[in-house]
Amino acid sequence: MHELSLCEALIDQVTTIAREQRVSSVSDIYVRVGPLSGVEGPLMRNAFPIAAAGTVADQATLHLEDAGIRVRCEECGAESDAKMNNLVCAACGDWRTTLISGDELILQRVVMGEARV
Amino acid sequence: MTPAADEHAVEVLKGLLDANDHEALHNREHFERHNVLAVNLMSSPGAGKTALLEATIEALGKDLNIAVVEGDLETENDAERIRAKGVPAIQITTGSACHLDAHMVHDALHELELDDVDVLFIENVGNLVCPASFDLGQHINVALLSTPEGDDKPAKYPVMFRAADLVLVTKSDLLEVLGDFSPDAAERCVRQIANPAPVLKVSAKTGLGMDGWLDWIRREAGSRE
Ligand SMILES: Nc1nc2c(ncn2[C@@H]2O[C@H](COP(=O)(O)OP(=O)(O)OP(=O)(O)O)[C@@H](O)[C@H]2O)c(=O)[nH]1
Ligand SMILES: [Mg+2]
């Protein structure tokens, strides 16, 4: 699976940020993952240390925050929670809904470690 | 978690697939510049992507200039099958074996004379999981669901089937033999994940239902002349 290449993309972004912030390491990385992004949290967790080895994130902790699935109904306008394979409106049962959240895969926040000497 | 007061943190809010999305945008510019309709075909392995392309080239090859980017990373087999129909096929040979990304497609684009192409089909790697997460710059995603796979596949792989602009129930010549595949049930699964995509039955083998698909391609290609 491609979780390793996603972790490599993540490390690239984090490395750029660390350079801009003039630190030699980062301690915490927060990523928001929606179930409909297609990414498996556990696989991401497994791949992270491999991608992070020898980089500014070598000692960093990866925090994956689950994004809930929310939809807005185009018929009645209601917003409701939904499931991966059932995105119909909880209020009126119509299937014509728009996803408000649940497919994101976002680097949210990076906590810096030691300043570069 | 509340951050410590002395914590030095940066708020980012950047997509992990930003680099890919950026390249996909660039690919789309190539397509727009040359009036090319780009169609991304996705399915599980063996659902009939190459067979559909062969039949499509036979039916439309005289009216439309077709080219194919092949994502079969292991062999040249699929590309050879396409070339045998007299159509240029670029084989993508590098990258991970589970999906195509925008960079791989971009490299392939530069091997094609896009001015001579009306419709570019991209045959993605046979996989119902990750191809859907990677924008290639295509205009249209087509998901193939072959009848032996079962009609509940859209519920099991919602990420893929949510991304589809068109769902093709392939190998529909087998519907009678199988007996337990309900195209209506498959369509219900697609609606349940809030996707309005048309669901069409086709058989590349017998030609059954191919007209609906071919008309669809003609219409989409016509709208970007
Ligand atoms: N009965 C029937 N068999 C089909 C049809 N289309 C394809 N097949 C068979 O399904 C098998 C796989 O077809 P391909 O076209 O190679 O499938 P594919 O999706 O390109 O496969 P990969 O590229 O390996 O993922 C072959 O044995 C085909 O003969 C069809 O319409 N009806
Ligand atoms: Mg094939």
Ligand SMILES: [Zn+2]
């Ligand atoms: Zn993949």
Ligand SMILES: [Zn+2]
């Ligand atoms: Zn509603």
Ligand SMILES: [Zn+2]
């Ligand atoms: Zn280019």
